[in-house]
Amino acid sequence: MSAGQLTLLDCTLRDGGYYNNWDFDLDLVERYLQSMVSSGVDIVELGFRFTFANKAKFLGPYAYTTDRFLNQIHVPEGLILGVMVNAADYLKAPEGDVAAIRNFFAPKVESKVQLVRIAAHVAEVATCGGLVSTLHELGYRVGFNIMQSNSCTDEKLAELVRAIRGFEHVEVLYFADSLGNMDDAETLRIIQTLRLEWDGPLGFHGHDNMGKALGNTMTALSNGVSWLDATVTGMGRGAGNTQMEYLLVEIEKNSHKSVNPAQVIDLACNDFEAMKKHYGWGMNVFYYLGAQHKVHPTYVQDMLAQGIFSPNDVVTLIDLLGENTGASYKSQGVANLMTARFQRAEGSWSSRQLFENRPVLIVAGGPSAHRHWTAIENYIQENKPIVISLNLLDFVPLNLLSAIAVCHPGRLVPLMNNSIGVPLITPIQSLPSTITNSLSSSTIYDYGMQVDPTRMVPQDTGCIVSDALVAPYAICAALAGGATKIELVGFDGFDGRDERFHKVNDVFAMLLKVAGNTPIHSLTLTHYDIPQRSIYSF
Structure with a gap:
């Protein structure tokens, strides 16, 4: 194949699998394959061929794209099938890279796969010669994809290309806009640099983080790049990729190649649009x-x-x-x-100044707190606890609060340059200066926080917590400050099937253990294993 012949490669299932664990319905896949061949797409990269050892969770068939599985799929005549391998998986294989390739790839005559693309980070490129030569010996066409190529200087990129050229059997050299931050000028720079050392076909894989994937792809095409990647509706990791339906329209309009966008547009609108709404790929701010x-x-x-x-x-x-x-x-x-950010277990404020010998009510943002707010407010009026909200909560009147506990930098953004008259309990010395400089008009209770996954230690001026969550941070402050009891509302929690439930539940188990004789109760419904009472029982 000459360097100038345009080749369209669709990698929807391979790149899109990052959203659904590579678990696509077979009937959808067969409609997709038919639309590809009807539209003029040359190659479909059906999936990855991950090694088995490093994937300790369920992944669907297009994560492995085994020959056994491919034999179940009807592939339309004239369509070339490809798979991608991550170089790191094979370079780090216990049996060695060459043996791993032979373990996971049969000779080409026994497989429906024709093309294997190797995706390699910059630091891995020079060590991929064995992968290339072994795949070639087995009979496969080989493509090579340099990831994050625009992180390289011209000199470094030229060095990488010389190494790849030395592998001898690479048919097409790809560069990928892995971080989605390339523009026309950067696309052109990389093409010109690659061309200094490479005279074979070049390929481009664009990401749409900044809405420039299609523009960069067309720039690549007009500057001699002859292999172009795209996916249906742009389905792919993060913001996704160049959208195949748009690329086909551009190619048809400019007569670069005989294509028919209609079936891919139909597939995009009727099959993939619902998935896009569900998973949410595509450009956003x-x-x-x-x-x-x-x-x-x-x-x-x-x-x-x-x-x-x-x-x-x-x-x-x-x-x-x-x-x-x-x-x-x-x-x-x-x-x-x-x-790493939270490593200061001591602050400059003593928690005893606020909590000593006082009952404490800590308000989280769960739906139960909002639903039962009238009862909670009655409890506050009658029992006069120290009231702490976890972050700024829009349904909690500020005049009822003794302080707002905040440890995540993002939750302080609404409070920047805007004193609300309520003190902030926060590990101020561990926060970015861009935030702390904007809190100068606020009263700060500097209570330190250190994160250590194995420990939960309340201390007078700071704490050691097992996770960077505001709930244990505030509860530790109350415990260390000598609160007589700690009542919680709005701690609804995640469903028990959600892995986040177990993470937070373990945090509460540690808190209850270090609380000693200080009682902790949830006064509204919670999924966590916290002793419960009712806000209506007082």
């Missing part, structure tokens, strides 16, 4: 901001999927990730970031 800060889009995807972060939380965490090597994704990256 958080992916745009993440691209600006060079943050891996999976961090944003994870935060949005968890449903526990406010918009301010997400914005603040993107900012922090941008300062702390957020370009490389790690599954515990956000949690580790928070753990």
Whole structure:
């Protein structure tokens, strides 16, 4: 195949699987394959071929795309099938990279797969020669994808290309806009740099974090890139990719290749649009901001999927990730970031000043607190407890609060440059200066916080907590301050099937253990294993 012949590759199932664990219905897949061949798409990359050892949870068939599974699928005549491998999976395999390839790939004559693309981070590229040569020996066409290529200088990129050229059997060299922060000028820079060392076909995989995937793809095409990736409705990790239906329309309009967009548009509207609404891929302001800060889009995807972060939380965490090597994704990256930030177990404020020998009511934002607020307010009026809200809650009158406890930087954003007349209990010395400088008009109770997953230690001026959550932070302050009892409302909690339930429930188990003789009760319904009473029993 010459460098100038246009090849369209659709990788919807492979990249889209990040949203549904690569578990697509077979009837959908067969309609998808038929629409691909009818539209003029040349290659479908059906999935990954992950190694089995490193995947300790259920993943659907398109995570592994085994030959046995592929034999169940009707593949329309004329359509080329491909799979992708992550170089790291095979380079780190206990049996060695070459043996791992042979373990997971039969000779080509026994497989429906024709093309294997190797995706490698910059640091892995030079060590991939064995993967390339073994796949070639087995009879496969080989593509090579340099991830986060625009993080490289021209010199480094040229060095990587020379290494890949030395592998001899790479048919097409791809560069990917992994962080979704490329523009036309950057796309052109990389193409020109690659061309200094590579005269074969070039490919481009665009991400849509900033809404530039299609534009960058067309820029790549007009500058000699002949292999173009896209997915139906852009389905793919994070904000997603160049949308195949739009790319086909552009290609048809400009007569680059004989294509027919109609069936893919029908598939997008009738099959994938419902999934898009459910899973939420596509450009939004958080992916745009993440691209600006060079943050891996999976961090944003994870935060949005968890449903526990406010918009301010997400914005603040993107900012922090941008300062702390957020370009490389790690599954515990956000949690580790928070753990690393909170390492000061002592503050400058004594919790005894507020809590000693007083009953305490801590208000969380669960639906039960809002639903039973009249009864809660009656309880406050009659019993005169110290009232602490966890973060700023819009249904709680400020005049009833003794203080607001906040430890997550994002939850302080609404309070910046806006004194509300209620003191803030917060580990001020552990927070970003951009936030602390904006709290100068607020009264701050500087109660320290250190995160250690194995410990829960209430102390007079700060605490050690097992997780960077505001609930244990506030409860520890009340315990250390000598509260006579601690009552909780609005701690509804997650459903027991949600893994977050177990995480928070373990936190409460540790709190109840260190509480000693100080009683802790939930006065509204809670899923957690906390002793309960009723707000209506007083």
